[in-house]
Amino acid sequence: MTTLRVLDRDVAVSSLDRVLYPATGTTKAEVIDYYVRVAHVLLPHVAGRPVTLHRFPEGVGGPHFFQTRTPPHPPWVRTARMAYERSGKTFESPVLDDLPSLVWAGNLSTVEIHPFLGLAEAQERPLVMVFDLDPGPPAGLREACEVALRVRERLDADGLAAYAKTSGAKGIHVYVPLRDATYDATKGYAKRLAAALARETPERVVDRMTRSLRPGKVLVDWSQNDRGKSTVAPYSLRALRVPTVSMPVPWDAVERADAEELTYDPQRALDTVAAEGDRFAGVLSLSSAACPDARS
Numbered sequence: 200m201t202t203l204r205v206l207d208r209d210v211a212v213s214s215l216d217r218v219l220y221p222a223t224g225t226t227k228a229e230v231i232d233y234y235v236r237v238a239h240v241l242l243p244h245v246a247g248r249p250v251t252l253h254r255f256p257e258g259v260g261g262p263h264f265f266q267t268r269t270p271p272h273p274p275w276v277r278t279a280r281m282a283y284e285r286s287g288k289t290f291e292s293p294v295l296d297d298l299p300s301l302v303w304a305g306n307l308s309t310v311e312i313h314p315f316l317g318l319a320e321a322q323e324r325p326l327v328m329v330f331d332l333d334p335g336p337p338a339g340l341r342e343a344c345e346v347a348l349r350v351r352e353r354l355d356a357d358g359l360a361a362y363a364k365t366s367g368a369k370g371i372h373v374y375v376p377l378r379d380a381t382y383d384a385t386k387g388y389a390k391r392l393a394a395a396l397a398r399e400t401p402e403r404v405v406d407r408m409t410r411s412l413r414p415g416k417v418l419v420d421w422s423q424n425d426r427g428k429s430t431v432a433p434y435s436l437r438a439l440r441v442p443t444v445s446m447p448v449p450w451d452a453v454e455r456a457d458a459e460e461l462t463y464d465p466q467r468a469l470d471t472v473a474a475e476g477d478r479f480a481g482v483l484s485l486s487s488a489a490c491p492d493a494r495s
């Protein structure tokens with residue numbers, strides 16, 4: 200056990216030399232170091248929101264779990280009461296408000312950080328509408344990019360700003376910042392948009408979750424717009440064989456749809472942030488649009 204001084208707090212850390220990505224030899228220390236370096240752009244997208252920690256205690260090839268209940272924690276790690284929709288049973292989710300809390304999460308071998316879409320104090324109010332574009336092989340990133348552009352076009356026609364990021368795995372996520380939204384409104388809007396795209400090109404897009412419908416097509420997963428669902432955070436690492444990042448990308452990169460250009464390892468993500476700042480800053484902007492259904 201070691202203690203790291205992080206801002207004004209002592210954070211207990213352990214097994215820093217444990218390898219979390221065997222293929223690259225990336226250790227827990229390096230994972231924590233990445234999160235510290237990216238914190239200034241990551242935390243604004245995570246702070247205040249309940250999160251799920253995707254933990255890999257023995258590394259990315261080993262057993263893993265999505266932890267929604269806060270494990271034992273120092274008193275300064277904030278938690279938020281959440282309730283299961285069906286049973287109404289409650290539990291406490293972690294909230295990563297600051298750098299020490301982020302290091303605490305990293306020490307738990309958290310590789311991926313998955314925030315819910317609303318603030319702990321306003322869980323009925325999603326801050327964003329999300330389109331999770333999932334290509335079904337042989338469709339891949341290129342096809343997901345094509346569909347992302349069509350999603351963007353329709354959002355644009357409705358006066359809604361859209362931001363794209365790679366999932367860091369197979370697909371693309373499109374985020375729409377909103378104010379005063381409800382999950383009924385965002386889910387309903389996203390579902391109608393997905394259905395419209397599937398009607399337009401049924402050979403390319405599906406709007407239903409049924410896996411057998413997906414080969415060769417892109418699922419526009421509208422159902423992520425739910426108070427019980429999380430989406431991987433921008434700048435989060437992904438637990439693939441080698442470390443990748445869910446990286447905000449400009450729309451012209453989505454147009455080029457080049458897999459290499461759209462793949463970010465932690466160092467490239469940090470270099471890009473150093474050069475350009477937070478490409479997702481607009482997602483946090485206060486001038487975001489009113490929820491579509493609230494306007495009509």
Ligand code: ATP
Binds near residue numbers: 251265333371423
């Ligand atoms: P990909 O590009 O491979 O689809 P993804 O992150 O979009 O990567 P999905 O399977 O499409 O992965 O899921 C979307 C989001 O739903 C994830 O980012 C994650 O936050 C959440 N999620 C998926 N599976 C689980 C799970 N078993 N438990 C908790 N959250 C999950």
Ligand code: MN
Binds near residue numbers: 332370371
């Ligand atoms: Mn996805």
